[in-house]
Amino acid sequence: MLEGYYIIENPGVVPSERRFRMKDLKAWGYDLHLGTIEGERAYFVSRTGEREEGETYSLQGKTYHIEKTEKEIPENARLLARIVIERGQPYLEFWLEEEDTVYPLAKEDPRIILKRLWEKEKLNQLLKHVRAVGLTTDFYKDTVFIKSIPLPYEEYPPKVRRVLREVRDIHRDIMGFGRFVFQYFGEENKTHNYRLHWTLPTLHLFDVEIANEIDKVLGMLD
Template sequence: MVLEPKELEVVNTLVFETLGNPEREREFKLKTLKKWGFDLIFGKINGKETYFTAEIDTKKAGDKYTIDEKEYEVIEVLDELPKNTELYAHIEMEMGMAYIVCQLRDEDSKNTEILRVPAGSLLMAFFKKNKLGNLIKAIKNIGISSEFFMQNGAGGEPYSYENLPNIARRFIRSVRKVEKETGFGRLAFAYYGETKDGEPDIGYLGYYLQ
């Protein structure tokens, strides 16, 4: 069967979806916080005992410092969560910017905010650590969901999955790895071969994740 160009484009634009409901918040382990590059600390802020975070391996017991006119004192850098507590994270939007907010929750459901950092900074650090250079090039914006877009070349007839070269398959695997981590996302991918300069000719890539 001979397909018209538009029909061929629609048929061979590959779509991979994980359509679970985006979570309002997610529980995670202390080791995840460390992977993000932060230590959990028990100490004092302006003389009051509480929990907070600092860049990993930069603070030790007894350290005192000031940030944004708040005085911090480190009592202990924790290797495990305090008893009867859990860690949760969610995304908040402030004036068009997405922030990852991490909270320590006790058995009475009282939340202590320990971290508030731009979501884009954490995502870029994750990509760099996992050597996902293609995703760094494709990232466009980050909110509660994130969007990736890439266009390269003039298009033509997209390849079927069976005919994709290894470079295209590796790219799909790298994106789907992130999708698996988040539990929610969509990838649309059309590969048209190589440009005259030998570069991958990607006609369209749109990817959204929570």
């Protein structure tokens, strides 16, 4: 992609952490419980439907007791998450903050959780075109099946320009950061021929609504 490309770039700051909702946690595949760990009050998670209220179980040498499975994030608490890189591998850490107390919930491979979320939401564009996941996530899509050279922006049809406007809005209003590189080779047999490379902050992709929006944009020219 060294020639004839159109670029939309917002060189903002990749967020170090982000707040999420219960619907996001559910889409990641977890239940949030209030109970005790080793007899002390705590919040903790288990895979969706795996545990029940009133259940006591042992995990990694500790005893857990579930008093209540939360339906919403408690009013005085916040669900937060961040991406960390350790020994070349990304991890999603998420925790619950309740006033001055922090309850670690899990540290997982973000690629596994994103796949779980995208499959649950049937976000096939994200599943098909993701290339790398770290602090940022890269998507690459190539639908070029003709011999041609990239067209200048002035020759882009209205539908293609509409996609570019959507990308600008996402970068400006939602992400605050992003890089979108696009080449358009024209339309043949009602098929748009194009290549794109899109880099976005990974944390935002754990938000169900944002993930749906990105998936929609990736499929707008299909």
